[in-house]
Amino acid sequence: MQVSEYNMKILIILPNWLGDAVMATPAIELLASHYQNVRFTFVGSYVSTEALKYHPLCERAIVDDTKKAPSRLVATYKLAKELGRFDMAVSFRNQIHSSLLLRFTGTVVCCARASWHSRLLLSHTPKIRTNQHLVEQYTQIAMINIHNFNEEVPPLRLYIEPKKFDKPTLGINAGATYGSAKRWYPERFAQVAAFYKDRYDIIIFGGPNEVEMAKEIEDNLTALHVKNFKNLAGKTNIQELCANIGGCSLFITNDSGPMHVAAAYQVPTVAIFGPTKYKETSQWKNKKSIIVRHELDCSPCMKRECPLKHHDCMKGITASEVIEAVKKLEI
Incomplete structure (x- = not known):
């Protein structure tokens, strides 16, 4: 199924670690360049959302605290209903509750790395080689819905203004x-x-x-x-x-x-x-x-x-x- 190219609302489940979240930014930039009027919702750990929430196309950044709940399954369902449906959803986490979160939102086009739970719950689940750079792995997940994608993957990108020091x-x-x-x-x-x-x-x-x-x-x-x-x-x-x-x-x-x-x-x-x-x-x-x-x-x-x-x-x-x-x- 091809998603609309206009007024795109895209849900991104970010990796937990700071470095992994930064390595997901080229994939996010490619999504922004391929769909017009994109608005992102980022869901992830505190550190990953704090690093990426300054993206100019970020509409919401939500910390996923569902693992702290008495029932993570119930908390995941409630979070999904709070988020609502998207035109597209991408998970950079290979974890069952992330797959459930995407499925519970009711989003039709959902992309994640192939696993038993993603294959069962989601629409696009490419098998990704792990013996390549993690940036490339994330890009292949995000761009699986782009036919014959073969563009150069851009550098990492953060939108936090660097500090200017008086001396080197x-x-x-x-x-x-x-x-x-x-x-x-x-x-x-x-x-x-x-x-x-x-x-x-x-x-x-x-x-x-x-x-x-x-x-x-x-x-x-x-x-x-x-x-x-x-x-x-x-x-x-x-x-x-x-x-x-x-x-x-x-x-x-x-x-x-x-x-x-x-x-x-x-x-x-x-x-x-x-x-x-x-x-x-x-x-x-x-x-x-x-x-x-x-x-x-x-x-x-x-x-x-x-x-x-x-x-x-x-x-x-x-x-x-x-x-x-x-x-x-x-x-």
Whole structure:
């Protein structure tokens, strides 16, 4: 079934994680370009809706709290009836309650990745190869209703205005919400930052659960006689986090949500990868991005903690390697 090209109301179920939500933005931009007079309703986690609600075509952004309800099934049904029917609905989450939410709205054209529940409940359920970048996977879900779609997928896009700093600024992001296996070491982040202290002011980023790690970087910088830094870990909301990252001149980070935020603003970035699949979650179309990683027999294991207890995929990466990677960016 072909949907109308006029006055399109599209429901988007966003991924839960910040980075995944940012990686869904090219698909959203393609939907906006293919249908006239589009109005989006975004439903998702607090972090994903906070990051994307500034889109100029966003009519509503709703946090999905149904999992907190005594009966998630009943809460999902009530949310669907509150949302009402759409011309089209797209879920970037591969989860049964997301499929149910789309079905309960009464929307005819519903697109989601193929699974037993999506095939049972929804109209368009493409089988998506997982050995390709997540941006491409999301795009194939969203554009399944476009016949012979073969356009170039655009870069990531956020509509939060980047902050303007008085001096060139280096952002350090040592956190990674997924788990400890993805995290390089605070003292090594500090060594890299100290090396560039004369060229950049330094900002330490981190979420509410990463305050202790950020404090460790702060203590190491102090021990290295670095004074021109600011620790924002746990002190910013999502809008402020994106704005501050967007204003950086250089970003050094683990594989994380803030890494993808930096890509959306085309901030020159060195990304440190350990146990994750860099071909699927690396920065998408950032013109100045370098990955630092070591090829090991045990990687990528995709584990939250190192199952072999040695963490060699991260432990083997030195501060000097990251410094040399920065030099290759030719900033």
